[in-house]
Amino acid sequence: xxxxxxxxxxxxxxxxxxxxxxxxxxxxxxxxxxxxxxxxxxxxxxxxxxxxxxxxxxxxxxxxxxxxxxxxxxxxxxxxxxxxxxxxxxxxxxxxxxxxxxxxxxxxxxxxxxxxxxxxxxxxxxxxxxxxxxxxxxxxxxxxxxxxxxxxxxxxxxxxxxxxxxxxxxxxxxxxxxxxxxxxxxxxxxxxxxxxxxxxxxxxxxxxxxxxxxxxxxxxxxxxxxxxxxxxxxxxxxxxxxxxxxxxxxxxxxxxxxxxxxxxxxxxxxxxxxxxxxxxxxxxxxxxxxxxxxxxxxxxxxxxxxxxxxxxxxx
Amino acid sequence: xxxxxxxxxxxxxxxxxxxxxxxxxxxxxxxxxxxxxxxxxxxxxxxxxxxxxxxxxxxxxxxxxxxxxxxxxxxxxxxxxxxxxxxxxxxxxxxxxxxxxxxxxxxxxxxxxxxxxxxxxxxxxxxxxxxxxxxxxxxxxxxxxxxxxxxxxxxxxxxxxxxxxxxxxxxxxxxxxxxxxxxxxxxxxxxxxxxxxxxxxxxxxxxxxxxxxxxxxxxxxxxxxxxxxxxxxxxxxxxxxxxxxxxxxxxxxxxxxxxxxxxxxxxxxxxxxxxxxxxxxxx
Numbered sequence: 394x395x396x397x398x399x400x401x402x403x404x405x406x407x408x409x410x411x412x413x414x415x416x417x418x419x420x421x422x423x424x425x426x427x428x429x430x431x432x433x434x435x436x437x438x439x440x441x442x443x444x445x446x447x448x449x450x451x452x453x454x455x456x457x458x459x460x461x462x463x464x465x466x467x468x469x470x471x472x473x474x475x476x477x478x479x480x481x482x483x484x485x486x487x488x489x490x491x492x493x494x495x496x497x498x499x500x501x502x503x504x505x506x507x508x509x510x511x512x513x514x515x516x517x518x519x520x521x522x523x524x525x526x527x528x529x530x531x532x533x534x535x536x537x538x539x540x541x542x543x544x545x546x547x548x549x550x551x552x553x554x555x556x557x558x559x560x561x562x563x564x565x566x567x568x569x570x571x572x573x574x575x576x577x578x579x580x581x582x583x584x585x586x587x588x589x590x591x592x593x594x595x596x597x598x599x600x601x602x603x604x605x606x607x608x609x610x611x612x613x614x615x616x617x618x619x620x621x622x623x624x625x626x627x628x629x630x631x632x633x634x635x636x637x638x639x640x641x642x643x644x645x646x647x648x649x650x651x652x653x654x655x656x657x658x659x660x661x662x663x664x665x666x667x668x669x670x671x672x673x674x675x676x677x678x679x680x681x682x683x684x685x686x687x688x689x690x691x692x693x694x695x696x697x698x699x700x701x702x703x704x705x706x707x708x
Numbered sequence: 709x710x711x712x713x714x715x716x717x718x719x720x721x722x723x724x725x726x727x728x729x730x731x732x733x734x735x736x737x738x739x740x741x742x743x744x745x746x747x748x749x750x751x752x753x754x755x756x757x758x759x760x761x762x763x764x765x766x767x768x769x770x771x772x773x774x775x776x777x778x779x780x781x782x783x784x785x786x787x788x789x790x791x792x793x794x795x796x797x798x799x800x801x802x803x804x805x806x807x808x809x810x811x812x813x814x815x816x817x818x819x820x821x822x823x824x825x826x827x828x829x830x831x832x833x834x835x836x837x838x839x840x841x842x843x844x845x846x847x848x849x850x851x852x853x854x855x856x857x858x859x860x861x862x863x864x865x866x867x868x869x870x871x872x873x874x875x876x877x878x879x880x881x882x883x884x885x886x887x888x889x890x891x892x893x894x895x896x897x898x899x900x901x902x903x904x905x906x907x908x909x910x911x912x913x914x915x916x917x918x919x920x921x922x923x924x925x926x927x928x929x930x931x932x933x934x935x936x937x938x939x940x941x942x943x944x945x946x947x948x949x950x951x952x953x954x955x956x957x958x959x960x961x962x963x964x965x966x967x968x969x970x971x972x973x974x975x976x977x978x979x980x981x982x983x984x985x986x987x988x989x990x991x
Contacts (some may be wrong), residue, residue: 396890397825402826404718404824404825407825408825408828408829408832409913410894411825411826412829412833415905416828416841419841419842419845420841420845430844430845439970460839461930490889530970530973530974531966531970533917533964533969534964534966534967534969534970534973535918535962535966536921536924536925536944536962536965536969538925538928538944539925539944539966541960542811542944542947542951542958542962543950543958543962545948545951546952546955546958550951550952551952568773605764639832641831641832642834644733645834645835645836645837645922648834648836648837648840648929649836649925649928653948654928658834663837663840664840664929666840666844667840667843667844667931670844671844672844672845675840675844676927678837679837679838679840679841682832682833682834682837683829683832683833684832686831686832686834687828687832690828
């Protein structure tokens with residue numbers, strides 16, 4: 394098991410090296426002079442020289458790449474050009490919004506998807522099942538930023554139940570923070586729930602046909618007890634896989650939803666950095682998103698190895 | 709004859725619905741090249757924010773936006789841009805991704821592993837973030853959107869084709885071809901790709917849906933086709949200011965996006981069931 398895990402970890406490091414190198418090449422080497430891009434055409438020569446020096450552009454490319462990666466390993470992400478503060482500080486503040494937002498969206502989506510998928514699978518072809526199928530098809534098709542707009546229109550502007558925009562931070566109390574993040578999290582959760590409900594349904598139907606379920610029923614367990622005690626735990630493995638694969642889509646959704654609700658998160662940071670052409674921020678935010686996606690997927694893999702001894706022998 | 713058709717329709721509901729929706733959208737998009745109800749760019753301040761048919765036909769079937777432009781006409785022209793970006797990016801993803809996928813299946817050793825890492829690396833960059841990065845470097849626009857979405861599609865196609873190609877390569881006819889002295893390249897081109905083509909086509913339909921969704925997201929952020937060309941995503945972005953006064957501005961483009969995505973998803977589902985009735989599709 395440790396060997397398998399070590400091999401995955403080596404793969405992770407290789408993938409990260411590949412991504413960081415690609416980002417570095419695209420942002421700092423290919424366009425010629427990133428400082429000129431950031432300052433635009435009207436830049437003064439001395440401003441340009443100062444920024445080039447601050448970004449370390451007067452050093453050779455290899456030294457810059459190693460400096461960037463090495464700096465990141467001890468939390469130094471460089472200094473934002475447009476904000477004038479260390480990027481690590483910006484990212485830290487923004488993660489306090491995007492992190493809880495993404496977690497909340499994941500929780501909401503599981504709370505919708507698992508019961509719906511399980512009930513649909515236990516009554517195939519019935520009205521619950523047809524409803525779940527319809528929800529899956531529609532939920533996948535509807536853009537999360539449109540759901541966000543509709544929720545904003547109905548629940549914030551018309552009914553006034555939720556704040557329409559902004560996030561005051563966690564200092565005003567935990568519940569107030571959750572309250573402000575609920576609608577954006579719900580908007581992100583609906584498409585996720587649609588996909589996860591579909592996977593849950595398919596997986597539960599598969600597991601219900603396994604021998605151990607028949608055994609459980611034969612020894613006298615009721616239908617619902619066999620379902621929740623024996624089928625559901627085993628059916629959740631593909632759901633976890635899908636959750637890992639979907640993290641990339643979920644984070645992409647955060648970029649859009651944060652912009653609708655004006656939440657000061659990572660996605661909005663990246664978007665504002667685009668307007669400012671702040672390549673230092675963009676480079677690090679994009680890499681951080683990639684790190685999250687890859688680490689989450691490795692964590693899902695590691696979880697399997699812990700849960701399912703049969704997988705430990707395989708590579 | 710009619711009974712046979714009814715049975716086909718009952719067995720292939722998803723495919724039929726998908727075909728009807730996608731063909732209608734493509735026809736409307738193509739029609740907009742020759743005819744639209746009103747000019748999609750002409751402003752008419754007297755009609756601004758008017759709801760559907762509020763002033764009779766002069767305020768349009770779907771109403772007017774904040775500049776008094778006709779929303780139905782904007783949606784028709786917007787469909788064209790949306791479909792163009794989706795088709796171009798899926799073409800990039802399908803071609804490069806398939807090439808990488810069948811190569812990885814043919815060379816499972818070092819090359820396969822290296823291609824796997826490459827796929828993981830690309831897959832970790834959501835198209836919205838690559839579009840933000842490319843937008844800062846080369847300016848936002850249609851090309852940026854196509855590049856960002858198309859790149860993300862490469863690992864998606866590579867995964868599907870690699871798996872399918874590995875299954876095909878285990879078949880006896882591949883062994884027969886190898887014994888007949890055919891090289892790996894010939895085997896891949898003549899035997900593997902034709903036998904996984906149906907799975908690639910299913911994936912093209914599903915990824916067209918994903919691409920339309922992503923394009924809408926990009927143009928919502930202003931990273932898609934620039935104005936004055938109308939785009940579904942930007943129409944939604946514009947609607948946010950007028951959610952209370954003119955909710956129709958938010959409803960129409962959102963429904964258009966959802967319908968297009970639903971159509972291509974149903975098409976993909978239906979096709980995959982047609983090819984293999986036992987197979988449940990996973991996205």
